Amino acid sequence: HMAKEFPNSQFTGYDISEEAVSKGKAHAAEHGLSNVNLIAKDVAQIDDIQKYDLITTFDAVHDQADPDTVLSNINTALKDEGVYLMQDIAGSSHVHNNLDHPLAPLLYTTSCMHCMTVSLSQGGKGLGAMWGKELATEMLEAAGFSQVDIKEQEHDPINYYYIV
Known part of the structure; x- marks a missing residue:
């Protein structure tokens, strides 16, 4: 669209x-x-350098076999003033913080039955959908993104929007 x-x-x-x-x-x-x-x-193999003004991913990074490389490649592919928008599941990296999450049972089930298996079948990290904002932020920073802004949208209680 x-x-x-x-x-x-x-x-x-x-x-x-x-x-x-x-x-x-x-x-x-x-x-x-x-x-x-x-x-x-495979986005872990893209080699674009400062080519894009905007890169978006939607519920995708946690499925990757090598999400660290994917995030690093995205950072490299962005122009200096470029923006990366990563939409991913709203949750914590710590199970105890998700106990009151109304969709936690569904999200953990989906994570185990789909997300983790997609990554693990490729010899990957198997982060799963509930990798959480703490780990997501840590990985974004390790990939070279210096400022991570996490937004929530009223119309979308399932996802966080990371703007870097």
Whole structure:
């Protein structure tokens, strides 16, 4: 939708799934979007340097086999004044802090049954959806992001929005 709303901008999308990229390319072609470039590639292997003004990920980093490298590559790919927006599950890295979270049982179940297995099947860290804001912040800072601003949206109680 962003490519349609901002026709003077260029959009690049990465996905490890050839099928997802093929579907995305078909969708872009169907809507006449010539400002979209979709690439089938593991984001832990991107090598872009200061190329992008804005990079976004949505519920994706915790699924990666090598999230540390992914975050570092994102930082490298951003222009000096670029912004990274990472939307990810709202939770704490510490189970005891999530005991009153109304969706914790669902989120931990989804994490174990999908998120962790996706990462672990690739020999990865297996962070899972409930990796939490403490670890997310620590990893963003380790990747070279100096200021991490975490926002919550009233319409979206499930996610945090990290702006770096």
